[in-house]
Amino acid sequence: MLELRSVSKKVGRDWHIKDVSMTLEKGSVNILLGPTLSGKTSLMRLMAGLDRPTSGEILMNGTDVVGMPVQKRNVAMVYQQFINYPAMTVYENIASPMRVAGVDKATIERRVREAADLMKLTPYLERTPLNLSGGQQQRTALARALVKDAELVLLDEPLANLDYKLREELRVELPKIFAETGAIFVYATTEPQEALLLGGKTATLNEGLVTQFDDTIDVYNRPSDLLTAQTFSDPPMNVLPVRKSGAEFVFNTSRFDVPASLSGLRDEEYTIGARPHHMSLQPPTGKSMKLDCKVSTTEITGSESFIHLQSEGIHMVALMHGVHRVGIGDSLPAYLDADNLFVFDRNGSLVFAPGSNGHG
Amino acid sequence: MASITLDKLAHSYLPNPQSDADFALKELDYKWEDGGAYALLGPSGCGKTTLLNIISGLLVPSKGHIRFDGQDVTHLQPEERNIAQVFQFPVIYDTMTVRQNLAFPLINRHVPQDEITKRVKDMIDVLDLSDKADRKARGLTADEKQKISLGRGLVRYDVNAILFDEPLTVIDPHMKWQLRTKLKDLHRQLGHTMIYVTHDQTEALTFADKVVVMYEGEVVQIGTPEELFNEPAHTFVGYFIGSPGMNVIPCEIDGKTARVGDIQIELSDGYSLAGSKTELGIRPEFVSLSSDKSGLPVRIETVENIGRFKIVRANLQGHTINALLKENEEVPVDPTMTFEPSRINVYQNSHLVRVGA
Numbered sequence: 001m002l003e004l005r006s007v008s009k010k011v012g013r014d015w016h017i018k019d020v021s022m023t024l025e026k027g028s029v030n031i032l033l034g035p036t037l038s039g040k041t042s043l044m045r046l047m048a049g050l051d052r053p054t055s056g057e058i059l060m061n062g063t064d065v066v067g068m069p070v071q072k073r074n075v076a077m078v079y080q081q082f083i084n085y086p087a088m089t090v091y092e093n094i095a096s097p098m099r100v101a102g103v104d105k106a107t108i109e110r111r112v113r114e115a116a117d118l119m120k121l122t123p124y125l126e127r128t129p130l131n132l133s134g135g136q137q138q139r140t141a142l143a144r145a146l147v148k149d150a151e152l153v154l155l156d157e158p159l160a161n162l163d164y165k166l167r168e169e170l171r172v173e174l175p176k177i178f179a180e181t182g183a184i185f186v187y188a189t190t191e192p193q194e195a196l197l198l199g200g201k202t203a204t205l206n207e208g209l210v211t212q213f214d215d216t217i218d219v220y221n222r223p224s225d226l227l228t229a230q231t232f233s234d235p236p237m238n239v240l241p242v243r244k245s246g247a248e249f250v251f252n253t254s255r256f257d258v259p260a261s262l263s264g265l266r267d268e269e270y271t272i273g274a275r276p277h278h279m280s281l282q283p284p285t286g287k288s289m290k291l292d293c294k295v296s297t298t299e300i301t302g303s304e305s306f307i308h309l310q311s312e313g314i315h316m317v318a319l320m321h322g323v324h325r326v327g328i329g330d331s332l333p334a335y336l337d338a339d340n341l342f343v344f345d346r347n348g349s350l351v352f353a354p355g356s357n358g359h360g
Numbered sequence: 361m362a363s364i365t366l367d368k369l370a371h372s373y374l375p376n377p378q379s380d381a382d383f384a385l386k387e388l389d390y391k392w393e394d395g396g397a398y399a400l401l402g403p404s405g406c407g408k409t410t411l412l413n414i415i416s417g418l419l420v421p422s423k424g425h426i427r428f429d430g431q432d433v434t435h436l437q438p439e440e441r442n443i444a445q446v447f448q449f450p451v452i453y454d455t456m457t458v459r460q461n462l463a464f465p466l467i468n469r470h471v472p473q474d475e476i477t478k479r480v481k482d483m484i485d486v487l488d489l490s491d492k493a494d495r496k497a498r499g500l501t502a503d504e505k506q507k508i509s510l511g512r513g514l515v516r517y518d519v520n521a522i523l524f525d526e527p528l529t530v531i532d533p534h535m536k537w538q539l540r541t542k543l544k545d546l547h548r549q550l551g552h553t554m555i556y557v558t559h560d561q562t563e564a565l566t567f568a569d570k571v572v573v574m575y576e577g578e579v580v581q582i583g584t585p586e587e588l589f590n591e592p593a594h595t596f597v598g599y600f601i602g603s604p605g606m607n608v609i610p611c612e613i614d615g616k617t618a619r620v621g622d623i624q625i626e627l628s629d630g631y632s633l634a635g636s637k638t639e640l641g642i643r644p645e646f647v648s649l650s651s652d653k654s655g656l657p658v659r660i661e662t663v664e665n666i667g668r669f670k671i672v673r674a675n676l677q678g679h680t681i682n683a684l685l686k687e688n689e690e691v692p693v694d695p696t697m698t699f700e701p702s703r704i705n706v707y708q709n710s711h712l713v714r715v716g717a
Contacts, residue, residue: 035532035534036502036532133404133405134404135404163403163404163559164403164559164560164561165403165559165599165600165605166403168603168604190532190533191533192533192667193666196664196665196666196667197664197666199664217665217667220667221667234533234534234537235537236534236537275668277668277687296541296545297541297544297545297548299540299541299544299565299566299567300565300566300585300586301561301562301565301566301585301589302565302584302585302586302587302588302589302590302601303589303602303643303645306566308541317537323586328548
């Protein structure tokens with residue numbers, strides 16, 4: 001178990017990590033989700049013991065590991081920019097941590113073969129890394145981290161430089177490997193979809209703050225605040241500033257009926273959030289909020305359409321199933337599905353999430 | 361702007377290529393229309409960069425010709441082709457302001473000063489960089505720098521084509537949306553011939569009118585996003601486009617019946633494909649689960665809730681089949697599987713069998 005207690009890190013005048021407390025259980029997968037420069041790598045370096053926190057404690061199975069040399073800690077780390085031993089073959093690169101640890105030959109052979117098979121490296125085992133593509137080099141680095149039998153495995157955007165489809169395959173395979181090894185996995189990514197596919201728990205980061213840390217699907221379904229909701233949405237969540245006035249929400253010149261589930265809210269200002277797939281050019285079967293919009297652009301993937309819209313100065317995206325061709329610049333109504341709205345208060349805290357009983 | 365003709369183009373990095381396998385780019389015959397938006401899509405090693413380098417003039421093809429508006433440019437140097445290129449990493453001058461960066465390609469080409477001023481101003485407006493126009497590029501964020509890179513490519517109105525080589529790879533997901541939308545806007549407003557190289561299907565499909573899918577040096581399909589989704593011409597296209605990709609199931613086909621292991625699946629048309637490798641293709645979007653006993657017997661392996669939908673992986677006669685369930689749909693008790701009949705594609709030796717063809 002890895003425990004962070006009020007960990008902060010200051011570099012120069014900037015706080016890179018602000019008062020982070022979290023407990024990572026043995027055998028768990030923990031995603032750090034946030035945009036570039038949100039503090040994911042800084043937090044991992046602190047966990048690994050590569051950097052010392054400015055304040056706070058880091059405990060591994062109850063023992064304070066701040067200041068303990070990295071070599072004495074059983075940690076594996078893979079960076080986005082892969083690192084391999086250029087003079088060794090791929091086989092020896094993968095085997096090296098086990099050789100250092102004195103693992104017997106037969107076990108090394110078996111584990112290297114397994115990892116190579118999984119990472120689709122079997123044909124390249126006798127080559128040196130410089131004769132491989134970038135993706136193959138990264139897979140070598142990943143394979144080495146996975147066979148090491150480390151207590152803590154830190155993966156910093158490990159798939160970012162790989163091809164899309166390979167990424168998709170590894171995202172399916174990685175959780176299986178994670179479950180088998182029993183180590184604590186920490187996995188940094190900028191992509192919400194990747195977090196959802198990997199499952200486990202997710203910590204959303206923003207400017208050095210962990211805004212929420214919970215089961216991944218729960219963070220997605222019940223983001224504690226607007227910032228978390230925005231971080232955990234791709235395409236971005238549509239947000240609408242409104243004022244509740246009796247039975248109506250008022251947005252500039254538009255007025256909508258307040259859905260029954262939200263009728264208990266006090267009359268004040270709120271931000272309404274709707275994920276793109278809950279916005280459509282066709283009215284949903286249930287209640288909806290109708291907005292007058294202008295089409296700014298359309299993107300069609302063949303199975304889905306992203307319709308980018310402007311409504312009274314606000315940019316929104318409707319993600320619709322199937323192919324929908326609409327003219328750029330057309331004025332038309334769009335509908336937010338009233339049964340699937342998030343509501344945040346003036347401070348950005350969650351007041352209501354769809355599918356819940358209303359208490360945030 | 362220009363049309364681009366690829367005339368029996370092929371390339372091998374070997375001095376004396378013998379067989380098909382020696383070619384990094386297999387023979388290709390196609391015309392890209394003036395003002396079109398095209399994407400070259402495929403995994404690394406598929407030949408898309410080879411093709412891009414032939415178009416830009418960094419590489420002379422071993423066979424065939426390349427023509428801009430009918431004029432043979434096969435042996436012209438890159439700088440003689442009048443092409444703009446945008447790369448994966450921003451190529452800009454850190455010590456110059458945004459405005460100076462955008463003006464630079466025009467100054468180099470001796471465009472008159474008042475023309476430069478006007479075009480640069482237009483481009484700054486289009487890119488939404490007005491409030492940073494006179495800031496040095498050094499202090500800008502990665503996506504702002506990449507915007508300038510795009511702008512430097514687009515500011516030249518007279519180019520034959522603009523080539524984009526994985527321009528959004530280093531950009532965060534949130535910014536990708538904005539830059540992609542911007543690029544589409546610019547294409548609509550300026551009408552450049554654009555060629556966009558990527559391994560990311562979403563980028564390719566949302567950007568291009570026509571997507572060129574490449575696999576092992578071969579163009580396996582050129583089509584609109586709808587065509588690639590509905591009728592993948594090759595099992596690779598079915599797999600590569602879509603997330604998860606099309607289910608490809610080895611089977612034996614006899615007339616209107618496909619046999620997978622012990623079970624039979626009725627097809628909407630009859631086929632006679634004896635003696636060749638045959639497969640069924642069905643997208644996860646068209647696979648449904650129900651408690652209806654008449655469906656195909658399956659065993660559920662995993663269910664992944666990824667928010668907008670659930671991916672169900674189920675075992676059908678030893679094959680893993682992906683199915684998609686909507687946000688609030690649950691896996692039924694004792695489920696069976698049904699394929700939407702009109703959405704089943706039949707493949708012979710990996711190529712789509714078109715009914716009536």
